[in-house]
Amino acid sequence: MVLPTRRVIFDTTIGEVDIELYVLPNFAVQEAPKACRNFLTLAMEGYDDGVILHRVVPKFLVQTSHRTGTGGEGESFYGEPFEDGLHPRLRSSHRGLVACANNGEKTSNDSQFFITLGESKLTNT
Numbered sequence: 443m444v445l446p447t448r449r450v451i452f453d454t455t456i457g458e459v460d461i462e463l464y465v466l467p468n469f470a471v472q473e474a475p476k477a478c479r480n481f482l483t484l485a486m487e488g489y490d491d492g493v494i495l496h497r498v499v500p501k502f503l504v505q506t507s508h509r510t511g512t513g514g515e516g517e518s519f520y521g522e523p524f525e526d527g528l529h530p531r532l533r534s535s536h537r538g539l540v541a542c543a544n545n546g547e548k549t550s551n552d553s554q555f556f557i558t559l560g561e562s563k564l565t566n567t
Contacts, residue, residue, distance in 0.1 A: 449461065449462050450481075450482070450485050452485075452490055452506075454494075454495060455494070459557070461540055461557075473527075474527045475527065476520070476524050476525075476527050476551075477524075477527055477541075477542050477551065479519060480518050480519045480520065480524065480542075480551070480553075481540075481542075481555060483519040484507070484517075484518075484519055484553055489507065489509075489517075489553060490506065490507050490553075493506055493507055493508065493509060493511065494506065494511045496508055496511045496512065496513045497513055497556075499559075500559070501559055501560045502558065502559055502560060502562065503556045503557060503558050503559055503562070504556060504557050504559065505543050505554060505555070505556040506554070506555065506556075507543075507553045507554045507555050508553065508554055509553075513554070515545075515552060516552035516553035516554045517552055517553050518551065518552040518553060523544075523549060523550045523551055523552050524549070524551050524552075525548055525549045525551070526542070526544070526548045526549075526551065535561050535562050536558070536561065536562075537558055537559060537560050537561065538557065538558060539557070539558040539562065540555055540556070540557050541555060541556060541558075542554070542555055543555055543556045
């Protein structure tokens, strides 16, 4: 469910995950427009309804948004995988970061995303 308050709420088997999009004004949207549009559009279309957290790494991250729950190739709003669009100002290492998950190739982003559970060493390289 996408709310007009820049919040996205996912119902999971362990409860709701409430994501508030941190926008200063439109900071993330301007810095990573393809990823933001993909995430919001798929959420509004109900793409994530009923999906599971298919990857859980305690104290690091949870990953989701793959319809079969296998973690294989997903789908994107654009009809094909899209490239990373990370701006250096988006580097972060805090708990609660939401980001696209890919297969290691910078042009393989699709529906999958992850949420960090603790401090991370994520970069855009």
